[in-house]
Amino acid sequence: MKITEALLTMGASHGRTGKAIKPEGIVVHYVANPGSSAMANRNYFENGSGGRGVSSHYIVGLQGEVIQCIPEAEVAMHAGAAYSNAYLEQARKNNSIFYGIETCHPEADGKFSDVTTESLAELCAEICARHKFDPIADIYTHNEVTGKLCPLYYVNHPDAWQQFKASVKALLDKQEEQKPTLPPGLVNLMVDGINYQIEAENTGGRFYTKLTVLARVIGPKKVAAIRDVLEANGYTVTWDEELNRITAVSAG
């Protein structure tokens, strides 16, 4: 999906501390400012949000446009305050573990338009895929992690919220189905942007192939250390410097 990067200036007053995030999930918000655009909300963060220093990683706009305000490696300031004592402990860790997405809406009831909802679902699916989040268990409303009435429409319509998460899961499942499958024994080897399907064997996370196969991919270069190749094939290797001789003895 198309994401417009408009990163906030570094600094706590802009809602950007630069602290590293340890991502565990996503928190969805509504902007609570009917009719305001994604860029206007981004600029509100940039200008210090009236001294509050708040921010979110992404903002989804009224036409479904997506603006990124904070890189996914960093913390954003979107869910740090508890709205009842029950959430005090949870709220303390929210920002260090959750990506924040603000969402624009036309009316005061906070209902997102269809195009905004589709875009939000697509964005959530992309983030879930990148970070191996479970869309049902790892996406939260702001309400669920702090008690705030946000995003208002989903707080008032819990069924619509469950349906939204199910739509994110459906997108992920579809992506999974569309992943190209390879015949057994082949792997994709991407070299300088070109994909080669080569015969290779996975042994404990290391891939072994014939030197002739590798030579076909990278051409007439040094392709492997002789010792590595021999040892990988079960030989014990010694080197005699005086005689300039490599000696390989197979097991047994």
Ligand SMILES: [Zn+2]
């Ligand atoms: Zn919120």
